[in-house]
Amino acid sequence: MLSRRDFLKLVVEGAILGNFYQLITPPLAQAVAAGEVNKLPVVMIETGTCTGDTISLNNIWTPTFSDILTDILDWRYDWTMLQAQGDVAIRVLEETYEKMPHEYILIVQGSMIQRDGGHYNHVGFKNGKLITGLEMVRHMGLKAKYVVAIGSCATYGGPAAGYPNPSQSTGVQNILPERRVINVSGCPAHPDWIMGTLLHLALYGEPELEKFGRPKLFYKETVHNRCPRRRFYDQGIFATEIGQKECLYRVGCKGPVTYADCPIRRWNDRFNWPIGCNTPCIGCTEPGYPDLMSPFTAHSPDIPFPGGTKVTTDSIGLGVLGLTSVAIIGHAVTSLYKGRIHKNLLKTSLKGKHQPTVKKVKTFHQYRLKKI
Amino acid sequence: MSMKQAVKLRRPVLKQLTQASLQNEIVLSHSIWVRIFHWGFTVSLTGIILTGLILHQPPNFLVLNFGKVFIVHLASSWFAMGFVALRITDAILRRDNSLIPKIEDLKHFPKLLGYYFFLRPSPPPNRKYNSGQVLMYFSWFLLFLVASLLGLASYWQGKHLLWVWHMVGGFQVLRWIKFAVTIYFLATIPLHIYLSLTEDISRLQAMVTGYERKPPP
Numbered sequence A: 001m002l003s004r005r006d007f008l009k010l011v012v013e014g015a016i017l018g019n020f021y022q023l024i025t026p027p028l029a030q031a032v033a034a035g036e037v038n039k040l041p042v043v044m045i046e047t048g049t050c051t052g053d054t055i056s057l058n059n060i061w062t063p064t065f066s067d068i069l070t071d072i073l074d075w076r077y078d079w080t081m082l083q084a085q086g087d088v089a090i091r092v093l094e095e096t097y098e099k100m101p102h103e104y105i106l107i108v109q110g111s112m113i114q115r116d117g118g119h120y121n122h123v124g125f126k127n128g129k130l131i132t133g134l135e136m137v138r139h140m141g142l143k144a145k146y147v148v149a150i151g152s153c154a155t156y157g158g159p160a161a162g163y164p165n166p167s168q169s170t171g172v173q174n175i176l177p178e179r180r181v182i183n184v185s186g187c188p189a190h191p192d193w194i195m196g197t198l199l200h201l202a203l204y205g206e207p208e209l210e211k212f213g214r215p216k217l218f219y220k221e222t223v224h225n226r227c228p229r230r231r232f233y234d235q236g237i238f239a240t241e242i243g244q245k246e247c248l249y250r251v252g253c254k255g256p257v258t259y260a261d262c263p264i265r266r267w268n269d270r271f272n273w274p275i276g277c278n279t280p281c282i283g284c285t286e287p288g289y290p291d292l293m294s295p296f297t298a299h300s301p302d303i304p305f306p307g308g309t310k311v312t313t314d315s316i317g318l319g320v321l322g323l324t325s326v327a328i329i330g331h332a333v334t335s336l337y338k339g340r341i342h343k344n345l346l347k348t349s350l351k352g353k354h355q356p357t358v359k360k361v362k363t364f365h366q367y368r369l370k371k372i
Numbered sequence B: 001m002s003m004k005q006a007v008k009l010r011r012p013v014l015k016q017l018t019q020a021s022l023q024n025e026i027v028l029s030h031s032i033w034v035r036i037f038h039w040g041f042t043v044s045l046t047g048i049i050l051t052g053l054i055l056h057q058p059p060n061f062l063v064l065n066f067g068k069v070f071i072v073h074l075a076s077s078w079f080a081m082g083f084v085a086l087r088i089t090d091a092i093l094r095r096d097n098s099l100i101p102k103i104e105d106l107k108h109f110p111k112l113l114g115y116y117f118f119l120r121p122s123p124p125p126n127r128k129y130n131s132g133q134v135l136m137y138f139s140w141f142l143l144f145l146v147a148s149l150l151g152l153a154s155y156w157q158g159k160h161l162l163w164v165w166h167m168v169g170g171f172q173v174l175r176w177i178k179f180a181v182t183i184y185f186l187a188t189i190p191l192h193i194y195l196s197l198t199e200d201i202s203r204l205q206a207m208v209t210g211y212e213r214k215p216p217p
């Protein structure tokens, strides 16, 4: 069977050549056929989501995608792929839960909606009762072998948890503190990130995770560190508008704060990626996306104030500096007028036996008749 | 306090001072390490803040080599951390607590504000530094340490100091806090310069020479 080392090599090689799945499926299918690895049962629950991650995942080109689904993984429950519906479909889920505890992988796509006990998000109907996403994820999650959150919403709350977060959405890890959730973030997550993580789980167990629970396999370096425009950055040559060919830092590129391997992997079958088509990275794999990353064309996030107004970071900074300048100038003028500066300077700089002090004496005004 | 020890001045200087028939006493108010720290920190912090602002938003009237700006930021930071370490060591060795706020400092603070707002003719009595100074310098120390910690966390890119990342919750927040700290420094440093130029000019020269002239006790 493929060693872990070779697998890791393929992850990078596949990214650069753009044929990760073609490289990886044949040895895997062989291993499964030879009984070296078991097909891993997978169920996917969609909660507060736009299904974007499924669409992204389905971008893996057939025949490889169908091969993976039939030969390598046991893809059991996924709304977009289901051929059954209603009770029959729910039964598949229950069967997986009862017959394969601590064997199946739970994939969660979408944020956990907590407002009003989660009743803004229903994912099933059982015994005459609507089941909330929250209940279902906890129910399935506690008995899963691995819990994988895919997409920005499931990992850290994402757009669904954006300011002012009326649905009180959050990421899966927060509602499932008992389990270590493997975060495959991104808006959407790249198909290679999702499938690569699943394959690693199937073959070698849990991959090494980085600081925010994401597999180091894909999220070890910042976009900035591997960006082809890095030489422009280092020389200080910046695009002044979106659409230009230089480094996009000044138009809000979040590459320096975003951990993902987009520069080598790229998107849509390696066709292109944001910076490749001259628009800044928007930081979609990071916790706090999108609030902390928006406006996407500005360096720092806008700060919400009570009452719903948002103020840019830079204007807050300039405001504070403006206020102190006014205060200092005001104080200096008043001190000059009151004679405090003279007094202090004379008192602290003159030599001699007697330290002189000064005080403001009465001023006389002259009055003269106006000519009429 | 240990600060006001008997003075050892170089002989020619002493001679000149006696010739000037000076009545007041010459006291040491800033030890050599304090002065080295002060001016070293001034230079390196200026470097940090200017390059930090450029890293934050590259100005369009300057085309700087960004790689070098970054190196200046890092180098100034290492220097500044070194100077702070020096000052802390010196404070520990001399048991100098002049920069640590005490309750009595806080009690004097409203009166000091009264003085600054021209409601009182003179500032209230104080230890080496007045209550406003103590509060400001202490806040600088704290914020410098916070910013350095965040800086180191981003420098190591998540290889070390993972707890810092978990605490702040992401790179953008980290940057934002550093920017806010920079603004705080930028707002308070001019205040510091203004007051040291206008309140007690002999204290300013003492930061160069170390000595201050005080009326005998």
Ligand code: HEM
Binding pocket: A256, B048, B049, B051, B052, B053, B055, B056, B057, B073, B074, B077, B078, B081, B143, B144, B147, B148, B149, B150, B151, B152, B154, B155, B175, B176, B178, B179, B181, B182
């Ligand atoms: C008082 C201490 C410091 C201040 C006030 C300061 C300030 C700043 C500012 C304003 C920025 C730009 C942030 C932005 O993008 O808005 C920055 C960036 C940076 N600083 Fe510092 N800094 C300090 C210390 C340090 C130290 C000690 C280090 C590391 C040894 C460091 C490493 C960095 C790095 C790596 C960046 C780039 C991060 C990025 O990409 O935004 N800083 N700093």
Ligand code: SF4
Binding pocket: A223, A224, A225, A227, A228, A229, A230, A231, A233, A246, A247, A248, A249, A253, A254, A255, A256, A275, A281
């Ligand atoms: S375009 Fe973005 S990621 Fe690329 S070098 Fe510039 S700032 Fe870094």
